[in-house]
Amino acid sequence: MTSQTPPEPGAPGLGRGLFVAFEGGDGAGKSTQSGLLGAWLERQGYAVRHTREPGGTELGRQIRELLLHGEDGSVSPRAEALLFAADRAHHVASLVRPALEQGEVVLTDRYLDSSVAYQGAARALGHEEVRELSLWAVEGLVPDLTVLLDVPAELGRERRGEVHDRLEREADDFHDRVRRGFLDLAAREPGRYLVVDATRPAEEIAATVAARVGELLGALR
Template sequence: MTEQIPPPPATRGHGGGLFVAFEGGDGAGKSTQSGLLGQWLTDQGYAVRHTREPGGTALGRQVRELLLHGEDGSVSPRAEALLFAADRAHHVASLVRPALLAGQVVLSDRYLDSSVAYQGAARALGHDEVRELSLWAVEGLVPDLTVLLDVSAREGRARRGEVHDRLERETDEFHDRVRRGFLDLAAREPGRYLVLDASRPVAELAAAIRRRVTELLSQRGKVAAQERLG
């Protein structure tokens, strides 16, 4: 088995926009926090593009149906990793990168770290192999900030209620491996991550995310000003 150690961080850099990904186990509250941040940014006058993986494009919605709503055992682990990577390649090329180049703030519900945690760690395909596959697919594009909403398998299951997709139906042991995979990635690249306890009140989490994003936007504004001055 491949040793479960993430490779060195990839480089960032993409036009004038800001790229924020929301990660975490199923039931962590990613969509809620992405929506709250997007509304706040819109109120501040920023152009915001909401998206998700899989499913951010027309092709992605078809891939999502195959991956998340098929029968248990209908997709082999390696095919699963390749399908997620294929969706990600099209998603970045057709939506994410153009939005960033246009100066928009892109908020994505899941990105490549989900593949590393779910297929690399929980499916035991290897952090390195799965991450390198996704980095190749997106030509090295990684988020400026990854918000990791940390939730236990038990809490995530309780939050999801009675409706579960193909991955959500996996055992708590599987979801605990996913959680460890995310935390390992965050430990490897602490500068890119904001790790938050998803059991905290929604408003507290939203405030913490806004503070970090405000810092990033301020830094980006200073860099842009310096570039204009030559």
């Protein structure tokens, strides 16, 4: 669903693009919602770039392999935080910023908050340190909007089914700490977040997200 084509003449064009991140636990519905939002935007003529972390670039795909497909205990907590930050640094420099400069709408599955929630809150590394590390990596780029898909850990596990990577294999109490980490971040900056009850039907959530993104796009034009 990647599109590099600029909007047709007469279609809604953006000067500096819009950056939207989807966050939430494993199985919360991030990929589902970024797909639905992207389709809605494309129907209106916006150029949409779908991407994800980790693994949005070639270097990122290699880092993703190291991070998610190793043995349990194979990546120490600080190495884990640095690898995620390295993926993010390269992703922003080589893909996200250039797309925004072209006026595209960039939709990413996971961004900085995932590091704070997973490595900061759940691995007991300092929340602020992990955030500062990521902000350094991306030279301060934060999303215009972060959509937080909030689900209880048990439901995320049910939705993920039987396939589990190294982080997904962690117990539900790990996923509860991750969930609280995300909610704390949203509470600190409510204007930049849309927190949605992700137990609702996907189409209903998509309509809520589209309404908020529509407001932001209206303000940019």
